[in-house]
Amino acid sequence: QQQVKQSPQSLIVQKGGISIINCAYENTAFDYFPWYQQFPGKGPALLIAIRPDVSEKKEGRFTISFNKSAKQFSLHIMDSQPGDSATYFCGNMEYGNKLVFGAGTILRVKS
């Protein structure tokens, strides 16, 4: 079922640093690329999403960079904070279908 490869599995970043998580996909029919954030004991929550007609989307400290030709997209967290410590999942969805998720990245921001 793994159609999305996410890396790294875990990441430790100093407070104030930049966190970068990458995803690669195979199915070119995918047309929606979200990132979800999950805190312990909670369900994942939508953080930010992008469509393939744009190369970048920014919301506050969170930016998605999208490279259609390479079939890759990444999440950048600027000025990372301890409160950003969570598990992050990238997702892909083909129109009218369900989301498939990457394996997740555990982010720890050290204060």
Add this chain to the structure above:
Amino acid sequence: GAGVSQSPSNKVTEKGKDVELRCDPISGHTALYWYRQSLGQGLEFLIYFQGNSAPDKSGLPSDRFSAERTGGSVSTLTIQRTQQEDSAVYLCASSLGGGSGDGYTFGSGTRLTVV
């Protein structure tokens, strides 16, 4: 309700017993999804309901797993003859449906432990 509600939040069952997990989606959301998250693992798709269409059951791992959605609202995931490998967090999500562009709202999950 304001969010997706799942019950119970925790369930411990003996191997071989049947369990039922319940999901109450956001009112008006036509699409409902079940995912499974094993310890340290990603989100594994199980089943997807969209309106009155036949559900997409392609992710169910075995015929011990089944789900239904009554009246286009509440859904129940049933696991028969539970095995230890069924231990996981079962997450339900709902969305407005109709295709891409709708963020999923997840519940907090049911943590199932099979002993």
